[in-house]
Every structure is written in C-alpha cells, then in structure tokens.
Amino acid sequence: MHENIRVNGERLWAALMEMAEIGATPKGGVNRISFTDEDRRSRDLFTSWCESAGLTVKVDKFGNMFARRPGRDNSLPPVMVGSHLDSQPTGGKYDGAYGVLAGLEIMRSLNDGGIETERPIEVVNWTNEEGAILKPMIGSEVFTGALSLTDAYAMATPTGTAESGLDDIGYKGDLGLWSYPVHSYFEAHIEQGPILEEKNLQVGVVTGAFAQQWYTLNFTGLEAHAGPTPMASRRDALVGAAHAVLAIREIANGVEGGRGTVGCITPYPASPNVIPGAVDMTVDFRHESEEELEEMTSRFEAAVGAIAEENRLEYDLNANVSIARVPFHPTLVGYVRTAAESMGIGHMDIVSGAGHDACHMAKVVPTTMVFIPCENGISHNELENATPKDCEAGCNVLCNAVLAAANSTETLEMKP
Amino acid sequence: MHENIRVNGERLWAALMEMAEIGATPKGGVNRISFTDEDRRSRDLFTSWCESAGLTVKVDKFGNMFARRPGRDNSLPPVMVGSHLDSQPTGGKYDGAYGVLAGLEIMRSLNDGGIETERPIEVVNWTNEEGAILKPMIGSEVFTGALSLTDAYAMATPTGTAESGLDDIGYKGDLGLWSYPVHSYFEAHIEQGPILEEKNLQVGVVTGAFAQQWYTLNFTGLEAHAGPTPMASRRDALVGAAHAVLAIREIANGVEGGRGTVGCITPYPASPNVIPGAVDMTVDFRHESEEELEEMTSRFEAAVGAIAEENRLEYDLNANVSIARVPFHPTLVGYVRTAAESMGIGHMDIVSGAGHDACHMAKVVPTTMVFIPCENGISHNELENATPKDCEAGCNVLCNAVLAAANSTETLEMKP
Numbered sequence: 032m033h034e035n036i037r038v039n040g041e042r043l044w045a046a047l048m049e050m051a052e053i054g055a056t057p058k059g060g061v062n063r064i065s066f067t068d069e070d071r072r073s074r075d076l077f078t079s080w081c082e083s084a085g086l087t088v089k090v091d092k093f094g095n096m097f098a099r100r101p102g103r104d105n106s107l108p109p110v111m112v113g114s115h116l117d118s119q120p121t122g123g124k125y126d127g128a129y130g131v132l133a134g135l136e137i138m139r140s141l142n143d144g145g146i147e148t149e150r151p152i153e154v155v156n157w158t159n160e161e162g163a164i165l166k167p168m169i170g171s172e173v174f175t176g177a178l179s180l181t182d183a184y185a186m187a188t189p190t191g192t193a194e195s196g197l198d199d200i201g202y203k204g205d206l207g208l209w210s211y212p213v214h215s216y217f218e219a220h221i222e223q224g225p226i227l228e229e230k231n232l233q234v235g236v237v238t239g240a241f242a243q244q245w246y247t248l249n250f251t252g253l254e255a256h257a258g259p260t261p262m263a264s265r266r267d268a269l270v271g272a273a274h275a276v277l278a279i280r281e282i283a284n285g286v287e288g289g290r291g292t293v294g295c296i297t298p299y300p301a302s303p304n305v306i307p308g309a310v311d312m313t314v315d316f317r318h319e320s321e322e323e324l325e326e327m328t329s330r331f332e333a334a335v336g337a338i339a340e341e342n343r344l345e346y347d348l349n350a351n352v353s354i355a356r357v358p359f360h361p362t363l364v365g366y367v368r369t370a371a372e373s374m375g376i377g378h379m380d381i382v383s384g385a386g387h388d389a390c391h392m393a394k395v396v397p398t399t400m401v402f403i404p405c406e407n408g409i410s411h412n413e414l415e416n417a418t419p420k421d422c423e424a425g426c427n428v429l430c431n432a433v434l435a436a437a438n439s440t441e442t443l444e445m446k447p
Numbered sequence: 448m449h450e451n452i453r454v455n456g457e458r459l460w461a462a463l464m465e466m467a468e469i470g471a472t473p474k475g476g477v478n479r480i481s482f483t484d485e486d487r488r489s490r491d492l493f494t495s496w497c498e499s500a501g502l503t504v505k506v507d508k509f510g511n512m513f514a515r516r517p518g519r520d521n522s523l524p525p526v527m528v529g530s531h532l533d534s535q536p537t538g539g540k541y542d543g544a545y546g547v548l549a550g551l552e553i554m555r556s557l558n559d560g561g562i563e564t565e566r567p568i569e570v571v572n573w574t575n576e577e578g579a580i581l582k583p584m585i586g587s588e589v590f591t592g593a594l595s596l597t598d599a600y601a602m603a604t605p606t607g608t609a610e611s612g613l614d615d616i617g618y619k620g621d622l623g624l625w626s627y628p629v630h631s632y633f634e635a636h637i638e639q640g641p642i643l644e645e646k647n648l649q650v651g652v653v654t655g656a657f658a659q660q661w662y663t664l665n666f667t668g669l670e671a672h673a674g675p676t677p678m679a680s681r682r683d684a685l686v687g688a689a690h691a692v693l694a695i696r697e698i699a700n701g702v703e704g705g706r707g708t709v710g711c712i713t714p715y716p717a718s719p720n721v722i723p724g725a726v727d728m729t730v731d732f733r734h735e736s737e738e739e740l741e742e743m744t745s746r747f748e749a750a751v752g753a754i755a756e757e758n759r760l761e762y763d764l765n766a767n768v769s770i771a772r773v774p775f776h777p778t779l780v781g782y783v784r785t786a787a788e789s790m791g792i793g794h795m796d797i798v799s800g801a802g803h804d805a806c807h808m809a810k811v812v813p814t815t816m817v818f819i820p821c822e823n824g825i826s827h828n829e830l831e832n833a834t835p836k837d838c839e840a841g842c843n844v845l846c847n848a849v850l851a852a853a854n855s856t857e858t859l860e861m862k863p
Contacts, residue, residue, distance in 0.1 A: 224675025241674055245719060255824055257708035257731045258657055258800025259640025262700050264824065269709055270696055276689035284678050292673035293685055294719045296712055303661060303710045303729035305827070313719035315673045384674025385720075407669070408676055411721065 035374050035431050036144055040423025043136040047422065050076060050116070050132060051124040060413025061128075063118040065159035066188060066196030073116040074202055077131065077156055084138050086154070090204025092180055093173045094158035094197045097206070100138050102151040102437065108212035110148075110437045111396075112137065112429065113155030114220060115170070115388060119163055123415020125221045125405060125422075131156050133219045133426040137433055148437035150214055157388045158197070164188045171388035174208050175395045209395075215363055215436045215443060218389040219401040219429045221417055225408030226381060233424040235381035235402030236368045239359045240390045241290070241317040242324045245352035248275065248335065251345040254300060254308025265306055269298050271342045272310040278334040279314060282327050289327050290317040290384060319382040321356050357383075357390045360397035362443055363436065367401055370431035376424050397443040401429045451790050451847050452560055456839030459552040463838065466492065466532070466548060467540040476829025477544075479534040481575035482604060482612030489532040490618055493547065493572055500554050502570065506620025508596060509589045510574035510613045513622070516554050518567040518853065524628035526564075526853045527812075528553065528845065529571030530636060531586070531804060535579055539831020541637045541821065541838075547572050549635045549842040553849055564853035566630055573804045574613070580604045587804035590624050591811045625811075631779055631852045631859060632808040635817040635845045637833055639801050641824030649840040651797035651818030652784045655775045656806045657706070657733040658740045661768035664691065664751065667761040670716060670724025681722055685714050687758045688726040694750040695730060698743050705743050706733040706800060735798040737772050773799075773806045776813035778859055779852065783817055786847035792840050813859040817845045 053076065054061040054069035063069040074096065081088050081098035088098045099109065114130020134154035141148070158170030165186050172178040184194035197203035222228075227235050252266030276293045283291030292315040298307035316331065318324040332348065339346040371378035381402055383390075392398045403425035406416035469492065470477040470485035479485040490512065497504050497514035504514045515525065530546020550570035557564070574586030581602050588594040600610035613619035638644075643651050668682030692709045699707030708731045714723035732747065734740040748764065755762040787794035797818055799806075808814045819841035822832035 222675055223672045224677070225671075225680045226675070226677065229680070243674070253823065253825070254828065255641075256639045256801055256826060257710060258659075258706060258733050258802070259638055259642070260706070260800070260824055261640070261642065261704075262696070262706065264641045264645070267696070267708075269692055269712065273689040273692035276685055277693070280678070280683070280686055288677075290674060290676070290678065292683075292720070292722055294673060294714065294721050294723060295717045296685065296714055298710065298712055301711045304708070304731050305710050306708055307710060315720050317674050384676070385672055386674070408671055408680065409669070410672055412670065 035370065036140060036146065038136045038140040038423065038426045038430050040419060042139065043132060043422055043426055044419045046132045046135065047124060047128060050128050054118065056121060056413050058413035060121055060123050060415065061118045062120050062122065063116065064120060064163045065117045066164065066200055070117055071200035074156065077116060080135055081154065084135070084142055086138060089206045090202055091174065091206040091208055092204060093170055093183060093208065094202040094204065095170045095174055096156040098154040100141065100152045102148045104149055105151055107150040107440065108214040109151040109153045110215050110433055111153045111155050111213055112217040112433050113157065114218050115157045115160035117159055117161050119161050119411045121413050122161065123410055123412060125415055125417045126410050127160055129221060129417070129422060130219045133429050136426050137430045140430060148434065149440055150437045152433060152437050160388055165193055168386060168388055168391055171391035175391045176209065177391060180208060213396045216389065216392040216396050216398040217363065217429060217433050218387060219425050220387060221405035221410060222402040223385050223405065223408065223410040227402060227404035228406065228408065230379060232377040232379050233403065233421050234371045234376050234378040234428050236364060236371065236378055237359060237383050237400035237402055238364050238380050239319065240357040240383040240386065241319055242321045242356035243352065243354035244316045244324055244328050244350060246314040247349045247351050248312050248314055249309060249347040250339065251309045252343065255306045257304040257306055260306060266343045267306050268310040268344055269307040271338050271344045272296055272312055274338045274342070275312065275335060278338065279331060282330045282334065283316070286318065286323050286327050288319055289323060291327065317384055319356065357393045359393055359399040360443060363397055363399035363432065366432035366435040367399055367428060370428045374427055376428055397445065401425050451786065452556060452562065454552050454556040454839065454842045454846050456835060458555065459548060459838055459842055460835045462548045462551065463540060463544060466544050470534065472537060472829050474829035476537055476539050476831065477534045478536050478538065479532065480536060480579045481533045482580065482616055486533055487616035490572065493532060496551055497570065500551065500558060502554060505622045506618055507590065507622040507624055508620060509586055509599060509624065510618040510620065511586045511590055512572040514570040516557065516568045518564045520565055521567055523566040523856065524630040525567035525569045526631050526849055527569045527571050527629055528633040528849050529573065530634050531573045531576035533575055533577050535577050535827045537829050538577065539826055539828060541831055541833045542826050543576055545637060545833070545838060546635045549845050552842050553846045556846060564850065565856055566853045568849060568853050576804055581609055584802060584804055584807055587807035591807045592625065593807060596624060629812045632805065632812050632814040633779065633845060633849050634803060634805040635841050636803060637821040637826060638818040639821065639824065639826040642797060643818060643820035644822065644824065646795060648793040648795050649819065649837050650787045650792050650794040650844050652780060652787060652794055653775060653799050653816035653818055654780055654796050655735065656773040656799040656802065657735055658737045658772035659768065659770035660732045660740055660744050660766060662730040663765045663767050664728050664730055665725060665763040666755065667725045668759065671722045673720040673722055676722060682759045683722050684726040684760055685723040687754050687760045688712060688728055690754045690758070691728065691751060694754065695747060698746045698750065699732065702734065702739050702743050704735055705739060707743065733800055735772065773809045775809055775815040776859060779813055779815035779848065782848035782851040783815055783844060786844045790843055792844055813861065817841050
C-alpha cells in the first residue's frame with residue numbers, strides 16, 4: 032500500500048480555466064466542436080503541457096491522443112486516464128476537459144513528488160466525444176474496434192468527412208488503433224445530474240452505466256379544422272402524444288432508479304387552428320438494471336397500444352437504439368472507493384445515466400469512472416459549473432486509484 | 448311567395464370540375480394561391496363565364512370581383528352571393544370555389560327560366576380568403592373597412608406586396624371599395640366539419656360563427672440530461688405541456704359545443720436525450736356563446752397556473768387573438784331555412800366553427816351562409832370531397848334564399 036498523495040488543486044483549476052479560453056463563449060461556456068480551429072488549439076495546448084511535463088505524445092489514426100509517462104517496467108500495459116477536449120456548440124468548461132486535465136494534473140503531481148509507478152500511465156484525449164458533428168463517442172468507438180476506421184473516416188461532416196476533418200487540424204496521426212495492450216482505463220467527469228450535489232458529496236464511485244432503450248413513436252389520427260370539428264369526432268394525434276408523455280413519466284416514476292424522457296415532439300401540420308393529424312416523438316428509457324428496463328419498456332409498449340385504441344389513433348413504435356448495461360470493473364471500482372474512504376472524501380456509489388468514452392472502453396478493457404458534482408446537474412450548457420474544491424477532491428481520488436492500478440503488476444481479467 | 452326554382456346540378460358540377468383543373472394537384476386537390484398565375488387564370492375563367500351569362504364584371508381596388516345581374520329596380524342595393532377562388536397550397540376543389548360557382552349557377556338558372564328579380568344580384572369572388580401568403584379573409588376585410596386599403600396594399604408577400612401582387616395578375620381594379628350600398632350577403636360553403644355528414648343531412652342553416660380565443664403558452668423548466676437526472680429532480684417543460692393539452696381537451700369536452708385545440712407544440716432544445724427546458728404551444732378555444740367561451744378560458748387559465756405549480760415550471764400565457772361571436776341575420780337565416788324546408792331538403796341549424804368572408808360582411812351587411820357536407824369533415828386538404836347531390840341541394844337552397852332577398856324591396860336593419 033502506498034500513502035495517498037495529493038494533487039495541486041490550484042494548478043488543476045488554472046489549467047481548466049486556461050483551456051476554457053479556447054472557444055470561450057460570452058455566457059461563460061465553450062464552443063469547441065471537433066475538427067474546428069478551437070479543437071486544434073485545445074489539442075496543441077494539451078500537447079505543449081504534456082511535453083513540458085516530460086510526457087511523450089502520440090496520436091493515432093483517428094486523432095485520439097496518448098501522452099505517456101514511463102513506468103519502471105515499460106513492457107507492462109499502461110494505465111490510461113482521460114476524457115475529451117471537444118464540447119457541444121454551447122457547452123461548458125468541465126464536460127470532458129475535467130477528465131483530461133485531471134489526468135494531466137496526476138502526471139504533474141507524480142513529477143512533483145518524484146514518484147515512479149510500476150506501469151506506464153497515459154493521459155488520453157478522445158476524438159469527438161460530443162457528437163456535435165459526428166455520432167458521439169466515435170474516437171473511443173473506433174479505438175475499441177466497435178466501428179471500423181474505414182467507416183469512421185467516411186462519415187460526413189458539414190465540411191467534408193471525418194478523415195478530411197482530422198487532416199484539416201493536423202491530427203490524423205500515425206499510431207495504429209489499439210496497437211498495444213492496455214491494463215485499465217479511468218475517466219473522471221462531472222456527474223451531469225443533481226445527485227451528488229443534493230447529497231452534499233464530493234465524489235461518485237461509478238459502478239457502471241445505465242442500460243438504455245430508445246424509441247421513435249408516431250401517432251396518426253385525422254388532421255381537421257379546429258373550429259368546425261366537434262370534440263367527440265376528433266382523432267387528435269397530439270392528445271395521444273400527451274397521454275404518452277404522461278404515461279412515460281408515470282412508468283419511470285414507478286420503478287426506483289428509472290428514467291423516462293420525451294425530448295422531441297413534432298406535430299403535423301403544426302398550424303394553430305388545425306387538429307394535429309400526426310405527431311412524431313422520441314422516447315428514452317434508462318435503468319441500471321436491464322430487467323427493470325425491460326419492465327418499464329414492456330409497460331410502455333402496452334400503454335402505447337391502449338392510448339392509440341382509446342383515442343382512435345394508429346401508431347408506429349420503433350425501438351431504434353438499444354444499449355446494454357455497462358458494468359465497470361469491480362477491482363478498479365474498489366480502488367476508487369478505497370481512495371475516497373482513505374482520504375475522508377464524502378462519496379457514494381453511483382451509476383452513470385449518460386454515455387461516456389468509458390462505456391466503449393469497458394467492453395474491452397477494465398474500466399471505471401469518478402464523478403464530481405456539477406451545479407444543479409446542468410451540463411451541455413454554458414451555465415455548467417463545478418467548484419475548485421470538488422475538482423480537486425475528484426482528482427485526488429482519481430490519482431490514488433490510478434496509482435493503485437499503475438503499481439499493480441497483476442493483469443486484470445475482464446470478467447473477474 | 449315565389450315557387451321554388453331548381454338549379455342545374457350537372458352544370459354546377461361541371462363548372463366545379465373545370466375550375467379545379469386550374470392548379471390541379473396530383474392527389475386531386477388544387478393549389479391556387481393568391482397572386483399566382485393560377486389565381487389569374489381562375490379569375491379569367493370566372494370572368495368569361497360571367498360575361499357569357501350576360502353579367503357585368505367589375506373589379507375593386509383590392510381585386511374583389513363583382514358580377515352583376517340587373518334587377519327590375521337597379522336603384523335598389525344588390526344582393527351579393529359568393530365566396531373565394533383562391534386555395535391553400537394543398538387545398539381541395541370545393542373550399543371557396545363552391546360558393547362562387549353556386550352563385551354563378553344561380554345566375555345561369557335565373558337566365559334559363561327568364562326570371563327577373565326586384566333587386567340586382569351580384570356574384571362575388573373575394574381576394575385572398577385563405578391567407579396562404581397574406582392574412583386570411585383580407586379581401587372582405589378591406590371591403591368592409593376593417594382594414595385600410597393603404598395598410599393592405601403594403602403587406603409583404605413572398606414576391607413583393609399585396610399591391611404588386613394584384614398588379615402582377617392584372618386584377619387591381621378601378622371600382623372603389625364598398626362604393627354603393629349592399630342589401631345582403633349570402634355565402635355557400637362546405638362545412639369543413641363532420642356534423643352534417645354524421646347526421647346524414649344535406650344542408651346546414653348557418654346561424655352565426657363561433658367566438659374564438661387564441662393563446663400562446665410557454666412553459667419553462669430546466670433543460671437537463673435525460674440519463675443522469677432522476678425523475679424527482681426534473682422540471683420537465685414537456686410534462687407541463689402534456690398536462691395542458693389534456694386539460695384543454697377536458698375543458699372543451701366539459702362544455703357542450705365547446706372546442707379546444709393545441710395545433711403547435713415546440714420543445715427546446717429538441718434532442719432525444721435532453722429533458723425539454725422549455726415548450727411553446729398554441730391554444731385555440733371556440734364556442735357559439737361568448738359566455739361559455741369565457742367559462743372555458745377562465746378554467747383554462749386557472750389550470751395552467753396549477754399545472755405550472757405542480758410541475759415546478761414558470762409559464763407565460765398570452766391571449767393573442769380574440770374574435771367575437773358573429774350572429775347572422777335572422778331574416779336571411781329564415782330565408783335559408785324556409786327554402787330547405789319547402790324543398791324537402793334535410794337540414795339543421797349549425798354554427799360555423801371556422802372564419803369566412805361572411806364573418807367580415809356580417810359586421811356591416813345582413814349576412815348568412817349555407818353549408819353542405821364534406822367527406823369526413825376534411826378540408827384544407829387535397830382529399831377534400833363533396834358529392835354532386837349535396838352541391839346541387841345546397842345550391843337549390845341558396846338560390847331560393849337569394850331569390851327571397853332579391854325579391855324583397857324592404858331594407859333589412861342590421862339589428863332587427
């Protein structure tokens with residue numbers, strides 16, 4: 032067992048603030064979309080910081096960046112720690128950047144203390160996590176082989192393809208994808224939800240990520256004039272959709288830990304004095320447990336049929352995205368929990384409701400995450416906020432968990 | 448009392464079908480938007496038919512057309528009968544055209560029978576009833592003085608202004624607006640609702656038009672990520688909007704003859720995995736009785752406040768359009784009812800849920816309308832349909848009601 036080391040919270044905060052100047056928006060957020068000049072500048076800044084810290088930066092063929100600090104035995108697979116520097120068009124300062132710069136701060140702190148680790152450690156910046164111009168989490172998806180490099184390169188962007196985008200910013204690297212074994216992957220991130228803040232805790236020990244089931248749902252009735260059509264004669268698709276919105280909420284409320292959301296709803300023809308003849312909507316159900324998710328979705332599917340019948344509507348329900356539950360690695364989860372406990376940092380186990388690069392990594396490499404609170408749970412928003420104290424606490428926990436992995440010479444089994 | 452005369456139903460139907468060729472769409476509807484070449488061609492065809500029937504066609508400064516058949520005493524104010532030839536972009540063959548061509552058929556039938564009337568009769572084609580490029584019912588609004596000619600001319604269209612649009616099609620006429628007294632106005636129209644069809648009746652004796660109250664309604668909550676945000680922490684604006692949609696339906700269901708409709712609903716930011724932080728929607732309440740309308744809207748306004756409070760939302764409710772109830776003239780309504788009864792045509796009293804040029808006219812001239820059924824109540828749609836038998840029956844009733852007015856030498860008081 033090593034003694035816990037402490038990172039430099041002020042330096043971490045200064046790095047976060049300096050990075051946030053790249054793509055800074057008037058409302059205090061950042062606009063740092065992949066393959067833009069802001070993306071390039073954030074990568075350049077990260078590179079210069081890494082090199083100043085004595086790290087060796089390599090870039091793979093999809094632009095994923097790996098900044099290595101050697102270990103005592105460089106034949107051992109490295110521990111990776113990171114996240115992403117790209118943002119939503121009106122994103123915040125912390126989503127992604129915190130995970131990358133916490134990784135960097137760990138390296139700097141190890142340097143400060145002259146601390147060697149058994150394994151090499153690499154700080155990672157994944158390409159295009161946000162999906163503002165491509166599908167989200169594509170860098171880690173390509174890295175882990177879930178998506179072929181050829182297919183990823185060919186994806187269209189507003190100005191060309193993913194490949195031309197990487198060329199444009201000078202970050203189509205030479206390193207092969209996953210060209211050497213990886214011991215483990217850690218990612219620190221703001222929670223993007225209100226739970227830690229509500230419980231006044233500084234760290235979430237992330238045990239996995241939710242299973243998800245998404246749908247598109249269409250109700251079709253009969254478009255008709257809002258004046259001459261008596262209520263009893265109507266086949267109002269929006270009334271069906273409203274029942275569905277409330278049913279989804281009731282179903283998710285009825286299952287502990289469940290989530291059910293309608294984000295998009297579009298009526299046709301969308302005229303104030305026309306009864307909507309059709310409505311398209313999206314549905315997003317999530318749960319930590321696949322069984323509970325199945326319970327929610329089967330109730331939902333039955334509810335849609337009943338709503339359509341009661342309101343004399345046709346419907347078309349399409350299960351368009353299914354994401355299995357992602358369990359994180361219990362050994363790594365244990366490292367995080369132990370670090371928080373031994374440093375007296377308030378923490379709780381938590382399941383990630385959102386997708387992260389860690390979810391792709393978890394399929395092929397032992398993986399876990401560390402969450403810190405964000406104000407009111409707000410993210411993907413210029414108002415996104417986190418405190419210096421929480422950033423520091425999360426980085427301290429991350430650092431000591433990463434150290435535990437980097438000082439272990441054992442290989443972790445994917446299914447222990 | 449005169450003996451009922453009968454119009455030529457086949458000729459009326461042939462005129463409807465020939466007019467429907469102008470702007471015909473592949474799905475069997477028409478696209479005859481104001482100030483387009485189709486508008487011009489429909490006006491030219493109408494003019495040629497009127498002139499062949501011996502009528503004198505005049506065009507006023509806003510393009511409204513008046514085709515006069517002289518009476519025995521041409522110093523008496525004329526009876527007007529008509530509607531509009533313009534259509535929605537994907538409109539039907541009957542909405543508007545039926546009223547104009549039924550007026551023409553009356554003239555032709557009177558000619559056939561060599562029938563003279565005391566008063567002149569004029570068939571009217573109002574400019575831009577549909578509002579596909581300007582506000583609706585603008586021709587009759589300008590005619591009746593509710594909108595100034597200067598303001599109407601200045602209104603923007605996709606290609607210029609209303610004035611340039613009239614110039615483009617050669618229908619900016621010389622006739623002054625409402626430059627001579629009018630005895631009465633009749634308008635035949637498809638019902639645009641399902642009531643006559645459901646009751647298997649051929650004619651609606653229209654006693655007036657609904658009072659209307661429109662609103663825009665915004666709910667604002669907190670935009671948040673659909674995954675990490677527990678149900679209990681949410682301030683989901685779409686959940687508030689869904690409650691409002693159902694409350695509106697319940698309120699309208701609870702008042703006999705009420706109508707309540709949400710036609711537009713727009714969530715923000717409209718992403719499948721983001722809880723909507725705000726929703727904009729439109730609300731349209733109508734009732735024959737202004738007291739009942741007031742009852743509905745006051746219940747609605749209270750419901751919105753309660754919904755906002757229960758769902759921890761802010762709201763902004765804006766009453767943006769108020770339209771008073773339009774009563775039609777009881778003497779003219781009586782002419783229509785008597786005509787239907789004496790010809791044994793199945794009929795009922797009905798209130799127009801939609802706005803018509805007749806609603807503008809009713810404010811300044813004794814006015815009424817005749818409705819005929821349309822299939823499934825569908826209008827503003829290429830599928831709009833009516834039967835030759837119903838078109839003929841409605842025209843017979845219209846003809847004999849118009850004759851009753853045209854043969855009366857009495858002046859009708861606006862408020863008898």
